[in-house]
Amino acid sequence: MADFQNYMVVFLVSLIFPIIFRAFRRRSHRLPPGPIPFPIIGHLHHLGPKLHKSLQKLSHRYGPLVQLFLGSNPCLVVASPELAKEFLQTHDVTFSNHPERVFGQIISYGYADLAFAPYGPRWRFMRKVCMTSVLSTHSLLQIEPIRREERNLFLQALLEKAKAGEAVHVKDEILKLTNNVASRMTMNQRCTEHESEAARVKNCMTEITQIAAKLNVADYLWFLKNLDVQGHRKRTAAAHHKFDMMMERVLKEHEEERRRKEAGEGGGELKDLVHTLLDIMEDENAEMRLTRDNVKAILLNVFGGATESPANAMVWAVAELINSPNLLEKARHEIESIIGKDRLVEESDIPNLPYIQAIVRETLRLHPGFTVISRRSTQDCIVAGYHIPANTELLVNVWAMARDPNYWENPLEFSPSRFLNEDGSIKKELDVKGRQFLLLPFGSGRRICPGASHTLQLVPSTIAAVIQCFDWKVGDGGNGSINMEEGHGSSRAHPLVCVPVARFNPFLTHAG
Template identity: 50%
Template sequence: MEDLQGYIMLFLVWLVSTILVQAIFAKVRTKARLPPSPPALPIIGHLHLLGPIPHQSFHKLSNHYGPLFHLSLGSVPCVVVSSPEMAKEFLKTQETSFANRPQLAVLDHLSYPSADFTFGPYGPYWKFMKKLCMSRLLGGQTLDRLLPVRREEIERLLKLVLKRAEKNEPVEVGGLLTRLTNNVVSRMVVGQRCSKDDSDAEKIRELVKERSQLVAKFNLSDYIWFFKNWDLQGFSRRGKEFHEKFGAMMEKIISEHEEARKEEKGRCDQKVKDLLDILLDISEDENSEIRLGRDHIKGIHPAGTGTSATAIEWALAELISHPKIMNKAIQEIDTIVGKTKLVEESDIGNLHYIQAIVKETLRLHPAGPLILRESSENCNVNGYSISKNTRVFINSWAIGRDPKHWEDPLEFKPERFLDEEGNVKSQLDVRGQNFHLLPFGSGRRSCPGTSLALQVVQTSLASMIQCFEWRLVSGENGNVDMEEGPGLTLARAHPLICLPVARFCPLPT
């Protein structure tokens, strides 16, 4: 009994001490002039204000506290940005101060800390890898060489849908699109298509999916300081298991590539290089600015498959909800491309309405609704003090719905991206130069795969509505359910299930 009383007293002393310390820090923060902030609770700070869909919770708070406000998520200081003007301050005006991404606890076990490009600190290695991605891995020449891969996978998807249409069977659109984007990325990276068998590409796909889930989930170790070295949720254990499995799988694939490269030397019929071949070329280049080792190659995870599939699914859902827009898009394809051949990537430049539809989809449904950064030094933004290691959430979802910058912001209107002559407005770009529209981020840490993502999304969507009518199976009163699902990504709450009806078939037999 005495032991119990002792523990209770210790807990009360600890609780009172915590409250006093937080009160002292609150006074210090007031003197430092932090952005506006809602009332906080001891220990958890403002965590209780976040719902299962964080970007929506942040948006509601911004309506009350403004476009820049401060939160304490547990023991982690954070600021939330919800306007284009504030986003520009963080992503352009003071970009170098906010070029880092948060160092999550699970990454210490999950990845190769010195070689992780996605979450690695801004520095010489990161700059080298970004330049490498933009010039060689995901540059125009590489994407052109791998165009047949993307074309073949889109045709494969359409043939599968055609079989379902002939059998009058509904399809889960998201599942089909995920398979498409997985196959495109897997073939481009390691030269293998994902399948249901025991293929290496399928194993990597499953492991990359697991990695994304571990990074996206809420981890107490990242937010409550006294849980920092505890593994209450098992993330560290799962991260170590992932690291071992992924490392072994990548070692096997790299070794196989090296053997194949030895056999191909001197042959005239060498295959088109995938991205792994390009990385091996660089690792063998003694004049390379930075020599890539095994861990560097393994640390470059194939990503972006889920986000591209999600974007196409949202776009199709919006078109089904807006038949007039769907018909206008089909008419544009029939007029410009015709009814005797399948839409190709080279046609997209002339399909202005399709481009506008994709932009409008990315405005309302950005696959990455929150852009994450972390301050690398103490700085001042718009008169407010931002301390070093402050986590920054830029709410691109809210920015795309800002009524101060978008007329009828909740309405799906692709025409807003076209001028009076029907041409795409160049000033409303999705590549990060326009801070009203940030689906791929902006600045140094913007998505290096933007060009690839746009090619896949635009061409896939255009070919799907060119070849098929999409009749809704699920939904109330014939309306498409547009509810968002929980998590840090913008997945749909409920799958889009449609019955495809063939319009015509321009596919090669």
Template identity: 50%
Template sequence: MYIIFLICLISTILIFKLYKSSHVKPHLPPTPFRLPIIGHLHLLSPLPHQSLHNLSIKYGPLFRLFLGSTPCVVASSPEIAKEIFKTHDDAFLNRPHNSIAEYIAYGGKGFIFAPYGPYWKFLKKIIMSQLLNGKTLDILLPVRRDEINRFINYLSQKAKEGKSVELEGALMKLTSNVISRMFMSKRCSEEEDESRDITKIVTEAGEIVGKFNVSDHMWFCKYLDLQGFGKVSKDVHSRLDALMERIMMEHEEIRKHEKGEVKDLLNILIDISEDDSMEIKLNRENMKAFILDIFAAGTDTSAITVEWALAELINHPSVMKKAIEEIEQVVGKNRLLQESDIPNLPYLQAIVKESLRLHPTAPLILRSSTQDCIVGSYRIAANTTTLVNVWSLGRDPFHWESPLEFMPERFEEKQLDVRGQHFQLLPFGSGRRMCPGTSLGLLMVHVTLGVMIQCFEWKAGENGNLTSVDMEEGIGITLPRANPLVCVPVARLDPIPLPSNS
């Protein structure tokens, strides 16, 4: 009897343990030791994507941090990114709270910071169906072509004078003028009054938004402006709002006297605001926030991507040579490369993909969880800030051979795109909140880089005497270079085949 009782007791204990283990709640992701008050802030460097990448090597592809009192998780592998953006996309559709961004961006009324819901869906709908659809981009093709011609003309003059070009500034001017003309039919670089240059004010806004605001992450500082960011943001918002109001009033005045075909994106936006059949009525602040989004997302990102790509080509002359040979074979020497040529230039496309892999202009994608969910067998609670480290995804050794090397040929073997379906390569994000301007951005990057190497050789340095350039990353939310790329352009084509009216 004693033996039978003992066997029954042991069996009962084992069954209870098995039942309990099968019903254990998923545990939290691993986390480093944290300090009181500041949490894990001491572990982050001025280049947080690099710090988080190093931490992922120790703590795994999904780990937990506290930025002050703000709970966060960091995703660093394509598998975890896929769960976040595809399997659990419904749970990660909001942006984390950023009081400065929300204030400058009219209370989050623009596309970038608006919470997911009917209003955000409406904004996405009008972006994809009217503002940035293929038809509208085709209508505004002459604007982009003219600005590229002006840019090449500027570089040609520098080549004749034997002078160097600081490419970050030159490329920023190009992309700013493209966005400015597409949106409001005006070149921002021609504004003599700096208060009317929207790109300069937007750059200021981006700088303040990208800084770590103690008030957002330490509960006892919530109503204190310890760093003075609140005061600065009010000044930026005031100047930005005055400029937006001026731009809209000018457009409205012109519309009173000119009827006919749409000339720019702002006209389309105003038409939408005046359309009573729309399910949501856009007011003035909605439109101002939207204008800000377009300039914030469309200017420095394309310029920085081209700058990184050209730097890589200078450091890899064999890749440069192969790209030039492809362009000469497809385009020739008697005309400039056009947007319509891009599908026939697979190696140029591979160069852009490889540059975006190593130098994504959005190295960290931020989301905020709206509900509890299980990711990678770990529990992520609602209201957790989620950082997907795109910079890490592009360096994952399980998905990329020799991940630190610049090898465009890898994309001749792997048919990968950058539109959010391949989770080891997410320069534009993924899921419902991925960048809606991807098509426009890729057009600008491919054409700009293509014509630059078609028309010129690039000698690095002020005097063109450097054989290579450094690849150190700078501080900023769009991953700029630490040291701007300075080169002397030398004409490859003589004469450069510019239209006579450029």
């Protein structure tokens, strides 16, 4: 009986806490505007399956800074570049952590990774390891032959489909490209059609991405935390177990390879990321030792950032260009005038192709890799005259800011020319690397996506090659338009399926 009474007291406190807390704080501090919270759930009923669109509706009604309660947890929604700069640059250290979630805790080996780990010395060390070993300018230049080879294999696969007149699930083909590049960078093997380790990792990463896009209400409502009513914890744990078993096999293969080399039974230098991370894990004189969980969690981050995000960007770019044939022809004219008609465009050509660069930026504006940036404050601060307490969740609506007519002319129109100067050169003041708060497809500040440079190496040259080599037939008559409905996060709601039509085969040209 006493336990029941205690439970009821806690239940009633949670029922009225958001209202009492908000009323008290309104008297003691100036608060941003926002809707009145419901008991227990706060404002969770305002959040639909497409979070960025739900938040945009609230911002239209209450302004660019909105106060919400997710359960009893305070939250701020930001929808203007000026305020985004305040939070992500001026107060970057205060908002350098991510909110704690069931998904992040499980999938990251207890916050042993880069994406979910709290900001601090260990996080800085792991980021330095990644940036110097695989994502530095020097490292990205070294793996350019891998990107080129995988891109050419991707183009050859499309040319075979074109020859047979077969329809292509475009994202599936692009994911083979991005996964092959990531697999070769990290563990020196390709994803193949059969069930190799790399192919299993690819399928597991797709599953993890789908789970991550779903809202788990148990993260916000204390009385649901141990119930797993949506099955979110169970699905996350299952995906994590799958990934962990695969990474253990990869690590053991690499450790055996290292043992053979030390015994004089193997040859060649060990260069992939797994070997680099194992070196640091085993180095007693390293600045900071990595644990085995750190190694596996970092590999998870690399696969997540180097596969799904660039693949989504490329699929959206192809879809936008199919729906805008005049822009497709303009891009082709630029390629042919600079490159000619006898060779395939290469990564080194991209700086001389401003319209291709503009297509990539416009794609990332309309379809950013992160639709919403999520952070959590570690201490009290004052922003825009409002008192923001510690442990306040921050949601910066990148998607909404990139479609705001107050900052962009005809914001829903796909118009790469908005990124060009009158002389046709690319606008340097409108980049996508987190310095211009109008446009934050990779985030900003200390927690900016470390894979941004990799994406910006792979995507432009691949898109340029696709433009150069193919036309596309859509629908039964071949002249249909593409449905541009969005799915969860940055993905498409409907798969892009169309028939490639070869217009240039660079491999035949070289053979001749």
